[in-house]
Amino acid sequence: MSGFTAFHYQDGELFAEAVPLKQIAAEFGTPCYVYSRSALTQAFQAFDTAFANRDHLICYAVKANSNLAILNVLAKLGSGFDIVSGGELQRVLLAGGDPRKTVFSGVGKTTDEMRQALAARILCFNVESEAELAALNQVAQSMQTVASVSLRVNPDVDAKTHPYISTGLKENKFGIPMTEAARIYQSAHQYPHIRFTGLDCHIGSQLTEIDPFTQASSKVLGLLGTLQSQGLQIEHLDLGGGLGIRYRDETPPSIADYVATLCANTRTIKQKLLIEPGRSLVGNSGILLTRVEYLKHTPAKNFAIVDAAMNDLMRPALYQAYHAILPVAQNPADTKNYQVVGPVCETGDFLGHDRALSLDTGDLLAVMSAGAYGMSMSSNYNTRPRAAEVMVDQEKIHVIRQRETLAQLVAGERILDE
Numbered sequence: 001m002s003g004f005t006a007f008h009y010q011d012g013e014l015f016a017e018a019v020p021l022k023q024i025a026a027e028f029g030t031p032c033y034v035y036s037r038s039a040l041t042q043a044f045q046a047f048d049t050a051f052a053n054r055d056h057l058i059c060y061a062v063k064a065n066s067n068l069a070i071l072n073v074l075a076k077l078g079s080g081f082d083i084v085s086g087g088e089l090q091r092v093l094l095a096g097g098d099p100r101k102t103v104f105s106g107v108g109k110t111t112d113e114m115r116q117a118l119a120a121r122i123l124c125f126n127v128e129s130e131a132e133l134a135a136l137n138q139v140a141q142s143m144q145t146v147a148s149v150s151l152r153v154n155p156d157v158d159a160k161t162h163p164y165i166s167t168g169l170k171e172n173k174f175g176i177p178m179t180e181a182a183r184i185y186q187s188a189h190q191y192p193h194i195r196f197t198g199l200d201c202h203i204g205s206q207l208t209e210i211d212p213f214t215q216a217s218s219k220v221l222g223l224l225g226t227l228q229s230q231g232l233q234i235e236h237l238d239l240g241g242g243l244g245i246r247y248r249d250e251t252p253p254s255i256a257d258y259v260a261t262l263c264a265n266t267r268t269i270k271q272k273l274l275i276e277p278g279r280s281l282v283g284n285s286g287i288l289l290t291r292v293e294y295l296k297h298t299p300a301k302n303f304a305i306v307d308a309a310m311n312d313l314m315r316p317a318l319y320q321a322y323h324a325i326l327p328v329a330q331n332p333a334d335t336k337n338y339q340v341v342g343p344v345c346e347t348g349d350f351l352g353h354d355r356a357l358s359l360d361t362g363d364l365l366a367v368m369s370a371g372a373y374g375m376s377m378s379s380n381y382n383t384r385p386r387a388a389e390v391m392v393d394q395e396k397i398h399v400i401r402q403r404e405t406l407a408q409l410v411a412g413e414r415i416l417d418e
Ligand code: LLP
Pocket: 061, 064, 082, 105, 106, 165, 202, 204, 205, 206, 240, 241, 242, 243, 276, 277, 278, 279, 280, 315, 319, 372, 373, 377
């Protein structure tokens, strides 16, 4: 189920490493995100060892889960980071991440964010338009420095994933068309405060086939050849993130096969390889623990109303995403077909439809594969304070984010004086 064994049953009880999930619910309440340090570590090491002797840098995509403890564990393993905002840069620095291993992606970097990133001396900006390049040149000039840049190109490849998370088609807002990239690289003399050091692409997320990655890398390698024949010194090739995970019955390539394919596809070049994995590092390293508040049986459906909602885990509502939902205490008797829903006032507020479960009020459920794009996409909709987060390390439980309080939630708000 998880791809790793961190979440497993022992005598009918679901555990995170050596800790029973029911203990976490009793001590810290629900809803609660639970992460496994060993699953996270194993996923990182699977990437790192698969690169073997190839010069590489794994830049974890912070947006997938930006908790400082997650970033810190990865930093200690040697990870770099892929950020998309000044806020994410601050998180990397607070977590002890190395700015020299950090790349800055995104179509809409503000000049203020550029300034912060230049001051922190990040490795590279992944630039997505000529307008952005001109703005970055000016900011670097005002700081009397030079910005290292990769152009993110759009290879026009179908990632065959959900349309909202497909980014490498020519109609998407991302990247620079392949047909324009060489001209822009050649215009370097117009930008004295820019140094082109890399070439970048990212075609989408939750890819379950290897072929789109191969198509993208072959197009990008063609461009790299052109740039080199024109005398440009490109130091690294960034192939983005996007490797899918198993939520249900998908069969994505393993981390080892994916990396081996990237290495094989690029065996003719000497450049350092960068990748920006998010989901494949943290997705199956975390679950969302929730409690059944009420059971409601109507003539049409059986509802299990739980204390986690779309504000805690938005993926089912937003992408019709499937997350497995497992009972924390197995009970094979009297299984019914349940709609697992939250308390938020929207029909779109569900965690899972048509799940065969045997439930009583007060039972605990684990929403699986929730480590990526779970907490990081959570909101306060319906004035719901955000969930607690804990990280399990063998038999130890570390609270890595306290449950939000109502006071924190309204702290910035003011009523009118009159
Ligand atoms: N690099 C760039 C430039 C990206 O835009 C992304 C993700 C990544 C790397 C990491 O991709 P990953 O390895 O995680 O697939 N909220 C959606 C996913 C959005 C992905 C956005 N970009 C979801 O919950 O499925």
